[in-house]
Every structure is written in structure tokens, then in C-alpha cells.
Amino acid sequence: MPLHRQILLALILGIALAIGLHWVDAALQAQVLFVTSLVGTLFLNALKAVAIPLVVVTLISGVGGLDQRLGRLGSITMSYYIGSTLLAVLTGLLIANLLTPGLGITPPDGGWLANSVVPAHLVAASSDTSPWTAALLLLVPSNLFAAASDGNLLALIVFALLFALALRTLPNAQRQLQRQFWDGLHHILLTVTLWVLKVAPIGVLALVCTSASQMGWAALKPLAMLMFSVLLALLMHATVNLGFILWRVARVRLRDHASAMSPALWMAFSSASSSATLPVTLRCLHDRAGVDKGVTGLTVPLGTSMNMDGTALYECVAVLFLAQLLGFDLSLAEQLIVVALSLATTLGMAGIPSASLVAIAVILDRVGLPPEALGLLLITDRPLDMARTAVNVWSDSVAARVVERFYISDTPQDSEANA
Numbered sequence: 058m059p060l061h062r063q064i065l066l067a068l069i070l071g072i073a074l075a076i077g078l079h080w081v082d083a084a085l086q087a088q089v090l091f092v093t094s095l096v097g098t099l100f101l102n103a104l105k106a107v108a109i110p111l112v113v114v115t116l117i118s119g120v121g122g123l124d125q126r127l128g129r130l131g132s133i134t135m136s137y138y139i140g141s142t143l144l145a146v147l148t149g150l151l152i153a154n155l156l157t158p159g160l161g162i163t164p165p166d167g168g169w170l171a172n173s174v175v176p177a178h179l180v181a182a183s184s185d186t187s188p189w190t191a192a193l194l195l196l197v198p199s200n201l202f203a204a205a206s207d208g209n210l211l212a213l214i215v216f217a218l219l220f221a222l223a224l225r226t227l228p229n230a231q232r233q234l235q236r237q238f239w240d241g242l243h244h245i246l247l248t249v250t251l252w253v254l255k256v257a258p259i260g261v262l263a264l265v266c267t268s269a270s271q272m273g274w275a276a277l278k279p280l281a282m283l284m285f286s287v288l289l290a291l292l293m294h295a296t297v298n299l300g301f302i303l304w305r306v307a308r309v310r311l312r313d314h315a316s317a318m319s320p321a322l323w324m325a326f327s328s329a330s331s332s333a334t335l336p337v338t339l340r341c342l343h344d345r346a347g348v349d350k351g352v353t354g355l356t357v358p359l360g361t362s363m364n365m366d367g368t369a370l371y372e373c374v375a376v377l378f379l380a381q382l383l384g385f386d387l388s389l390a391e392q393l394i395v396v397a398l399s400l401a402t403t404l405g406m407a408g409i410p411s412a413s414l415v416a417i418a419v420i421l422d423r424v425g426l427p428p429e430a431l432g433l434l435l436i437t438d439r440p441l442d443m444a445r446t447a448v449n450v451w452s453d454s455v456a457a458r459v460v461e462r463f464y465i466s467d468t469p470q471d472s473e474a475n476a
């Protein structure tokens with residue numbers, strides 16, 4: 058059975074197991090959940106462990122082998138990121154205004170805010186430094202190893218880029234030697250990823266069973282309209298907006314690309330972490346979609362921390378939903394501030410579960426909404442996180458296709474020839 062089918066089957070079995078656990082006694086339930094959460098964590102840890110060195114090595118080996126038009130590659134990549142995220146947020150804005158998910162819901166006894174419990178660090182985040190300053194500070198860490206252990210991808214990307222650029226200035230013989238070394242390392246890490254992927258179905262089953270059993274399904278009901286709006290907007294963005302870009306700009310069929318990327322998409326969905334999915338995304342782009350290593354080396358690591366379409370869209374819909382629910386009438390100008398902040402806060406965000414809650418706390422504060430309202434979003438966060446993470450990874454993969462198309466159609470010979 059192909060890997061993506063195995064992962065999908067594991068996902069369904071994971072949900073079935075979580076449902077089945079309701080009928081067994083509490084002790085057995087606790088034991089099963091202990092095992093699933095241990096196995097899920099082990100699997101995620103293995104992926105995260107390989108993700109950090111893989112980012113650095115892929116960038117150095119990929120960019121080090123590119124020809125002189127690196128600046129052009131970088132500018133196409135950045136234009137795509139900004140353009141696609143803006144499209145995503147505007148889709149969210151449109152759906153939130155058309156469906157008005159926050160209107161017409163009866164508040165529970167004691168009102169909405171009384172029921173929301175927000176972790177203190179999220180409220181504190183709202184009064185912290187501006188998102189721009191925070192993103193800038195992430196770029197230049199004082200300690201590279203600390204940045205790696207904090208999972209600060211942006212800092213590693215900047216460093217790896219500088220390293221790759223410096224590598225290109227070496228005399229020919231030394232440059233060849235360096236390139237062989239980094240290419241070998243790249244191959245080794247991708248092989249380790251492949252081995253980890255062999256147990257992906259077990260990992261996914263465990264992850265999905267753990268998170269599905271923790272979801273309070275009954276509590277999701279009053280927020281059904283929010284979930285519907287977010288899922289609809291995500292689907293529209295992934296298929297209509299990005300589908301159009303794939304078709305017209307990258308000239309790739311949506312179905313072909315989706316089938317090549319399916320293991321990564323299911324992985325993103327089950328783990329709710331685009332950073333943990335990064336090795337799988339790279340593997341799918343290389344092996345299944347056949348995208349050039351130089352292109353993926355730049356676009357995927359950078360995209361994982363700078364291109365979060367699903368997250369930005371969610372932030373926008375969630376803030377408008379809370380405003381509607383609490384009776385705040387946001388003017389068009391205020392809604393555009395929400396759009397700008399949704400875009401800005403995703404730059405440099407960590408690709409981990411629930412990362413966008415901090416950003417939403419910041420936006421709520423900036424537009425004058427009570428940060429405690431965030432508590433309501435905690436109820437629906439996991440399922441929506443799974444969906445938006447899949448869209449984040451999908452958009453990164455579309456970026457690789459778009460950039461490759463421009464790059465390859467522009468390249469007279471294979472980049473290898475320029476070594």
C-alpha cells in the first residue's frame with residue numbers, strides 16, 4: 058500500500074480508536090492514551106530532531122550549488138510568500154464578512170468571556186514588543202546553538218544562507234570538496250527521514266488518537282459556524298487560489314501535485330506542526346514531485362517560518378469572529394489593520410501547534426478587543442490547527458513549484474553545470 062494511503066488509514070483508525078475508548082473502563086483508557094501519547098511524542102521528536110540539521114544542510118547544499126541568479130530566486134520566493142498570504146487573509150476576510158460566524162449565537166450563562174480561560178503567557182504576549190521588532194530580533198541571535206535548540210528556524214536560515222554564499226567564494230577545488238561534503242550530508246539526512254517515515258502510520262495513529270480523545274466534541278457545537286467558516290475559507294484558498302497559481306503560473310496539475318504531496322499533507326494534518334513536517338515536505342518534493350534541490354533548499358525552510366497562509370487566514374477569521382460575537386463593530390479600516398497584522402505576525406512564527414494563539418492575542422490587543430476572548434478559541438483550536446497547518450505546508454509546496462518554474466525556465470543549463 059502506498060505511504061499516503063497507509064497514513065490516511067492510520068488517521069481514520071486513530072479517530073476510531075479514540076471513539077472506541079469511550080466504551081472501555083477508565084483505567085484501560087488511561088493506559089492506552091499513555092501509550093499513544095508516548096508513541097506520538099517519540100515520532101514527532103524523531104522528525105523534529107532531523108528537521109533542524111536538515112534545514113541547514115539543505116540550504117547550504119542547495120544554495121551553494123545554485124548559479125548566480127540567487128537574488129532572482131530569492132525575490133520570486135518572497136513575492137510568492139507575500140502574495141499568497143495576502144490572498145489567504147483576504148479570502149478569510151471575505152468569508153468572515155459573508156458568513157458572519159460570530160453573529161446570532163446565544164451566549165452561555167454568564168456571557169462569553171466568563172467561560173474563557175486564557176493562559177497567562179498569552180495575555181502577556183499581547184502587550185509585548187511589536188510583531189515586526191520580534192521578527193527582526195529572531196533573525197540575528199547572539200548564540201547560534203541556542204537558536205537551534207529553541208527551534209528558531211529564521212536565524213538558522215540566515216546563517217545557512219550566509220554560509221552558502223561564502224562557500225561560493227571559495228577557489229574551485231575547495232568549493233567542490235565542500236559541496237561533495239554537504240551533498241553527502243544532505244543525502245544522509247534524507248535517508249534518515251525516509252526511515253522515520255516508514256513508521257509514520259504508527260506515529261500518525263498514535264498522534265490522532267491522542268488529540269481526538271482530548272477534544273471536547275460537545276463544546277465544539279456552539280462554535281460550529283466558526284469551524285465551518287475557517288474550513289471553507291481554507292479549502293477555497295487551497296483549491297481555488299493556490300490551485301489557480303499551480304495551474305497558470307507553475308503549470309502543474311492540482312491533482313498531480315496533491316498526490317505527490319499527500320504524505321506531507323496528512324503528516325501536517327496529524328501533527329499540527331509545519332516544522333515537524335518539514336523533513337517529509339522536502340522528501341515529497343524531491344522524490345515524488347521531482348523539484349530541484351536548490352529550489353526546495355531555499356523555499357521550504359524559509360516557507361516553514363515565513364509563509365503561513367492557513368495560519369494568517371485563521372487569525373483574520375478568528376479575530377473577526379470574536380469581534381462579531383462580542384458586539385464590536387470593526388470598521389473597514391480596522392479590518393484592514395487585522396489583515397496587515399495577520400500577515401505580519403506569521404512572519405517568523407514557529408511552526409508548532411497552537412502557535413497562532415499568541416499572534417491572535419497581539420491582534421486583539423491592537424484592535425481594542427479584550428484578550429480574554431481568546432479563551433473561546435482554545436475549544437476549537439486543535440481541529441482547526443490541523444487544517445491550517447496542512448494549508449501552510451501546501452502553500453510551501455506550491456511555492457517550490459512556482460519558483461522552480463521561473464528558475465528552470467530561466468536556466469540555460471542545469472545548475473549542476475555551474476559548479
Ligand code: ASP
Nearest residue numbers: 330331408409411412413
Ligand atoms: N500549527 C501551525 C503550524 O505549525 C501554526 C499555527 O497556526 O498555530 O504551521
